[in-house]
Amino acid sequence: MLPFTEKVIQVIKKIPEGKVMTYGQIAKLSGHPKAARQVARILHSMSKKHHLPWHRVINAKGQIAIQDEATYYEQMMSLQAEGVEVDASGRVDLEKYRVNWQSDYIDLD
Template identity: 65%
Template sequence: MKPFTENVVEIIRSIPAGKVATYGQIAGLAGSPRAARQVVRVLHSMSWKYHLPWHRVINAKGQIALLDDESYHEQRLSLEAEGVEIGLNGVIDLGKFQWKPSLHLK
């Protein structure tokens, strides 16, 4: 695994229950702020293999980015089960629920 990918996997594993992180936030913490799409790739290809809490990763607007109805609802239910509130318009309050790690991971 490449260092960026390893960092992304470790960062996603570190997101605590009841919190969310954005693709761009994870990319930045992993050392490549403009690599949000690579974070999507890592999630898509490695979530099951590494048992990642994929449901805690959302887009910069505070929304679930999945378009597939089944996956969208699975992510929404998983977040709500952890106490993450999702507004009527499908937006998560990043001020309240965004993970803010005290130490930057390397």
């Protein structure tokens, strides 16, 4: 497994319950700030194998980005079950729910 892939998996695993991160935020923390699409590919292909909290990853607009209707609603319901407010258009308030590494201390080592 590539070091970037390993780092992405590590970051995603550490997203706390009730919080979200964006694909770009994960890419930046993993050392490649322009690799948001690669984060999406890793998330899609590795979530089950590595038991990743995939539902806590959303796009930079604060929206659920999944096109498949059943998976979209699964993500919405999973976030709501953790206390994350998701509006009818699938939007999450990033100011309120995005992980802030300065205030939400998470050890990435």
